[in-house]
Amino acid sequence: SQELEQSPQSLIVQEGKNLTINCTSSKTLYGLYWYKQKYGEGLIFLMMLQKGGEEKSHEKITAKLDEKKQQSSLHITASQPSHAGIYLCGADGFMEYGNKLVFGAGTILRVKS
Amino acid sequence: KAGVTQTPRYLIKTRGQQVTLSCSPISGHRSVSWYQQTPGQGLQFLFEYFSETQRNKGNFPGRFSGRQFSNSRSEMNVSTLELGDSALYLCASSLGAGREQYFGPGTRLTVT
Secondary structure (H helix, E strand, C coil): CCCEEEECCEEEEECCCCEEEEEEECCCCCCEEEEEECCCCCEEEEEEECCCCCEEEECCEEEEECCCCCEEEEEECCCCHHHCEEEEEEEECCCCCCCCEEECCCEEEEEEC | CCCCEEECCEEEECCCCCEEEEEECCCCCCEEEEEEEECCCEEEEEEEEECCEEEEECCCCCCEEEEECCCCCEEEEECCCCHHHCEEEEEEEECCCCCCCEECCCEEEEEC
């Protein structure tokens, strides 16, 4: 089965600092999703990456998928308290057609103001 | 467009009872997937429905079942509830395979 490792497990940063969260797969990624979750709530879609070397940005958040398609990173520039939450990466269950995501354990981000 | 909606938002049930959760996808989305989130196991895939057919199934016991209606709304049912079924149940909708999946706010189920 496909496993996703996220690092770090948790992160505390000072407001205004940059940070990076990593997501590593044991197998080739064919669709990699990044979501943000506030505790006990639903997941907010951030970005989806499919091609090796692909990079997408939304506001101050940038996500990249490496050329080998086994690692993705999420970078936040000039963090703000509104960025606090749990960041989850998810990958398509590539052995089966359809929508079946496997998720990492998540990275808890706290932003100190 | 309205987002994915789930009802009810909170539910308290007793062991042995059964429960039905509902999910209304984004208009035009025909794929609905269900996930269970617990502190110990994280987010786990339950099943996916597309055009009223179950297309994928996760590793959950047969007590967990679902269905999808012709308007793409989906329900999941859990019979003979166990304490371990306490979790946040999330559904996600999508236009199709390999497309962005958008999640609802979830239903928090507590089994006592």
